[in-house]
Amino acid sequence: MAEVLVLVDHADGTVKKATFELLTAARSLGEPSAVVLGAPGAAAALRETLASYGAAKIYAAESNDLVGFLVAPAAEVLAELVAQASPAAVLLATGRDNKEIAARLAFKIGSGILTDAVGIEADGAAHQSVFGGSVEVHSRVSAGVPVITLRANSVGPEQADGTADVVPVPVELSDAAKAAVVEETVVEEKGSRPSLTDASVIVSGGRGVGSAENFAIIEKLADSLGAAVGASRAATDAGWVPHTMQVGQTGVTVSPQLYVAVGISGAIQHRAGMQTSKTIVAINKDPEAPIFELADFGVVGDLFDVAPALTEEIAKRK
C-alpha cells in the first residue's frame, strides 16, 4: 500500500488535533506516514500519540534550522521525502504556514495543490467549499503527487493502531531555504480556553458587546460551553480583545460544530471566516442583521439580557 505523508502539527511536545484528523483521512488513501519536523528530540515525544492514530512510520527530521527559518525548510524536507517515498499524497492541516509549505512543495515536486479541502476521496480528489460556503467544488491535482491541505473539523478523528517506526531524516538545507530568518515568536494571548482553530464550539462577540469589561459576558458564556472565544474585527480594532481572536477573512477561519455570534452584524468579511460552521446561533437586537440569514437559530434581543441568561440556563441543565 502506498504511503501517505502527513505533516504533523505540534507544539510544546503535543500533537494538534488537526493532525489526528489528517491521519484518519490518510488511512482512506493508503498507509499514513507522519512527518515530524522540529528541533532535536521532537519526534520521540510524539511517537506514542501518533501511533495511536495509525501512523505506520514517523519520518523524524530534526534540526534547529527547521525552526530557525520560515516555511522554506519544511517544503525542502518534504520534497526530499516525496522523492524517496513516492507517496500517494501529502496531507497538511489548513493554516497560514502549512498552505505556504504546501504550495512551495507542490512547485518543487512539479505537482499541484488543493487548499482548505473539507473532504478527501480514496483517489486523492478533494471537496472544497468556496465563495463563503455557497458552492461545493470537487477537484483534483492534475499532475504528480497531490498536495492537499485539509480544513480542521472536516473529518472526525478515529484512533487506530500504528507501528510508528521512527525513520530519521537528515536535514541539509539549501541557502535559499535559509533566506527568511526567524528571530522570535511572541505569544500575545494564551489562556486556559481552547484555541480558535481547535475548538469545536466558539462564542464570538462583536461591537454590540460595547467594551472590554463587557467581554466577560462572552467569556462566561464560552466557559459554560467549553468554548473558545472569538470576536469580530470591530471588537478587536476597538482593543477590547486581542487581534488574535478575530474571526473572518483576515482573521482566523473556523468551522466548529457550534458558532455563537453575539452582537455581531454578520459582515461579509466576518462570514467568510465562520460560514461553514455546522450550527450557527446568533443573538442580535436588530432583526435585520445579516447574521440571521445564516443562523440555524437566532434570538432577536438585547445581548445583555440573553447572553447571561443563557449562561445560567446551560449551567442549570448540566
Add this chain to the structure above:
Amino acid sequence: MNIVVLVKQVPDTWAERRLSETDNTLDRESVDAVINEIDEYAIEEGLRLKEAHGGEVTILSMGPERTAESIRKALSMGADKAVHVSDPALHGACAIQTAQVLAKALGTVDWDLVVAGSESTDARLSVVPALLAEVLGVAQLTHARKVTVDGSTVTIERQRDDGYTSVHGQLPAVVSVVEKINEPRYPSFKGIMAAKSKPVQTLTVADLGMSPDDVGLAHATSEVLDFTPAPPRQAGVIVKDDAGSGAAAIADFLASKKII
C-alpha cells in the same frame, strides 16, 4: 528602493460569485470587479515605504483586459507606473502558473522589494507570495502586520493566530501584508487626474518569453471536476426574546442538537 506591488482584480465579495458552466472556472465577466481588498493595503505599504526610502512604486497585475480599471485606481492612489500581463491564454491559470508568470514579469522591472496582499478574496489561497519567493529564490516575508526596512534588511512581524513571529531577510525579498498593517488612502482628485497619464505596459505571455501553449486551464496543476451550489442553509428559526424566553429557546435548541 524600487517596489513592485502585486494587485489582483477580483469579483466584488458582495456579488454572487459563480463558476462558469462551460469550463468550471471563476466567472469573472458577469460580476463587478474590484481591487482585492487587502491589495489596497499592499499599495499603501508600498507608497509609505517609497515615501520613507525613495524609489518608485510599480503596480504588477495579471488578469483580463478589464483589470486595467483596477490598475488605474492603484495608480491614482500614487503608484508611479504599472505592468499589466493580459493574455487570453492565461484563462484558468492556477496559482503556480500565476507565480511563474509574475516572476517573469518582474524580470522586466528594476525592483528590490515585492509587496503583495496576504490573500485574495476569490481564491482564498494565500499562496501566491510564497510561491513567488520560491520561484525567484528570494526571502519569503509573508503575512506581515508590520514591515521595516533598514539598509538591505527587511524585518516583519508575521501574524500568527496567537501572536506574531519576527522574521528578517535581505533584499530582494517578497513581502505580503495583512490588513492590520495600515489604513489605505483614498485616491485624491489630483491623483485621479495624474493617473490618466501614468505609463502602463501591457504584456502578453509571448512578450515574457513563455509559450501560450504551456499556460492556462489546460496546463493548470489542479482542476475542478465538477461543482454544485451548496444546499441552501435551511432557513433558521428566529425568535424574539421576551423576558428570558430567548435564552431558554437557545438552550432547548442546543439540547435538541445534543450540544448540551
